[in-house]
Amino acid sequence: MDESRFLEQYDIHRFDVPLTTIDVVCFSLVGETLHLLLARRAHMPFHGAWALPGGFIDLAVDGNLDDTVVRKVAAKTGIRMSYLEQVETIGNADRDPRGWSVTCLYLSLLDPQSREDQQVDQKHETRWVALDDLDALALAFDHDLLVEKAVARLRSKARYSSLPLHLLAETFTLQQAQRVFELVLGTRLEKKSFRRRLGEAAILEETGETLATRTRGAALYRLRPDHREHLFPRTIG
Amino acid sequence: MDESRFLEQYDIHRFDVPLTTIDVVCFSLVGETLHLLLARRAHMPFHGAWALPGGFIDLAVDGNLDDTVVRKVAAKTGIRMSYLEQVETIGNADRDPRGWSVTCLYLSLLDPQSREDQQVDQKHETRWVALDDLDALALAFDHDLLVEKAVARLRSKARYSSLPLHLLAETFTLQQAQRVFELVLGTRLEKKSFRRRLGEAAILEETGETLATRTRGAALYRLRPDHREHLFPRTIG
Incomplete structure (x- = not known):
């Protein structure tokens, strides 16, 4: 059997595949306080809880992971980001009650003007929350850990980058x-x-x-x- | 419907899910030349081509992505690694002929003694290749790009870390x-x-x-x- 025939017959579901998502910690200054962008979950699991904007790859629409990030943040918050970098990918059997799940975590920075120009869309339940007020919220999934990792990256890069x-x-x-x-x-x-x-x-x-x-x-x-x-x-x- | 009932009925395949893998660039010095570990592919696609050790998550066995990395490198090369860090996650529609694919790229460093102690297993088709000899090999998938990214990370960290x-x-x-x-x-x-x-x-x-x-x-x-x-x-x- 040659490779092209093999590929025709290929069934993606012969592999166990984890749920694979992206999540974004988007930081912005409100006055002199570091805030981050949250969206309220509209579906189960964690329906109604606050969470980082993110979600699943749309295999038919997204060309790559960056496309997924831009699309999901815009869809869930109405925000267009101005700076973005990957932080880390977290994957394990426990972080999502639906099963083995991998998320590629991004960090985004938004200047205050862009934040003010982009009033959080009223059709989305979205808010900017001060980093210090996060403890009261009980974020969905392992998103508290994801925020920790993004904050650590931001602080670490403050020591050797612009x-x-x-x-x-x-x-x-x-x-x-x-x-x-x-x-x-x-x-x-x-x-x-x-x-x-x-x-x-x-x-x-x-x-x-x-x-x-x-x-x-x-x-x-x-x-x-x-x-x-x-x-x-x-x-x- | 409450969340526990929802979860029972949950069908993972209602989502389009990408193929999700890990790949490792394992460096070691042979004499004064930087080498990296390759394994010959035993299956399609790219059957017979040289590739980075790596592969799919086993949802029933691996607790997290690190487990997958250790398991796959041992299975494909017989090598136990001594240092490991994540480099970057690459996901797009083009890198794997089977479809949308995400790989979490790791970098590993092996000291010369550990490399010599772990003779490459004869049951695996595995070899240490000098970085400069890679051009002649035409690695599977986008593994040339993955090697480039790992080399860039190693060089970059040489400027500010041990x-x-x-x-x-x-x-x-x-x-x-x-x-x-x-x-x-x-x-x-x-x-x-x-x-x-x-x-x-x-x-x-x-x-x-x-x-x-x-x-x-x-x-x-x-x-x-x-x-x-x-x-x-x-x-x-």
């Missing part, structure tokens, strides 16, 4: 840049050494504009073009 | 440590600055023993206990 800057608007002052790193890391940073490290990293450029402050104008910066990590910085699919 | 040291025996000289970073990064390093950085990282401890060299004894080091990343350094499952 990732937290994607929580700011496109242009920002150095003081705002320092503040967003402080909020993510949960610690105060020393201004002089922060600015030296930022300078060494050579990832910012001046916009030529200033932000009026109480005493004087503060120079506005943006990420240099080669350091703007757009949606899907890596080819995942 | 990962390459897991390619060495348990104890090693500072010269051997420098050499393994040079081999992974593909570049010569300056001895003085390498040793300063290694010292600052504070990840090594002296064993108290020396390795006899041509002119004098060289002190032997090992990773400090809190920096030994064992099999499954992260809780993935």
Whole structure:
């Protein structure tokens, strides 16, 4: 039997296959507090519980996993994301009561303007919840663990990358840049050494504009073009 | 209908589910050349082609994805791995001729002694191939791309972690440590600055023993206990 005939006869269900999904922890700053996006589950299991946006791959529609992520978040929350990266894939027999389940976990960052421009769709039961208020919610599945993993990734990358800057608007002052790193890391940073490290990293450029402050104008910066990590910085699919 | 009744009636096949697999790029040094472990495919598709060890989750046997990785590599090559981490999950409609397919890619490092102790099982068609000789092989599926991603991860982590040291025996000289970073990064390093950085990282401890060299004894080091990343350094499952 040659391979083309074999493939014609192939029955996908001869294999035991796990449920395979994607889930997204989408972070945004509301004021100075890190929030994340939740959607209320409209179906069983965990009907009515709050959960990360995510769900099943549509094999007929999605070309790759990224497509699934964009499609499911838009469908469940109405939100278009601006930065996305994979965190980890979790698969085991216990995380979903329907059976063996694999989820590919993503992290997304949304700047405050984009968040405000995209009012959470009223047809979806969706909300931005402060990270510190999560304990009261009892998320569906193992989503508390997934949030933990995404927060750990965000904090870890704050130590060696420009990732937290994607929580700011496109242009920002150095003081705002320092503040967003402080909020993510949960610690105060020393201004002089922060600015030296930022300078060494050579990832910012001046916009030529200033932000009026109480005493004087503060120079506005943006990420240099080669350091703007757009949606899907890596080819995942 | 309550949730328990719903679950009883649940038919996993009401969802389109992709094929979901794991694949492992297992690196080891043979002399001074980075090699990786391949297994010849015993079944269609790509029957007879060389491929990364990996395969399907056994829902009845595997508790989590790590279990699948250990089981499949042992079954296909006879090798027990000593260090393992997840690299990335790749899912799309094109990578497997049988249909939409997701693979969770792992990276493994095996020290030379463990590799020699575990003679590749003769009942498996398995081989260690030099990274530079891969081009001649035409690996199955998208496994060339998977190897690329694992090599990129190994090189990237060589810049900010102790990962390459897991390619060495348990104890090693500072010269051997420098050499393994040079081999992974593909570049010569300056001895003085390498040793300063290694010292600052504070990840090594002296064993108290020396390795006899041509002119004098060289002190032997090992990773400090809190920096030994064992099999499954992260809780993935």
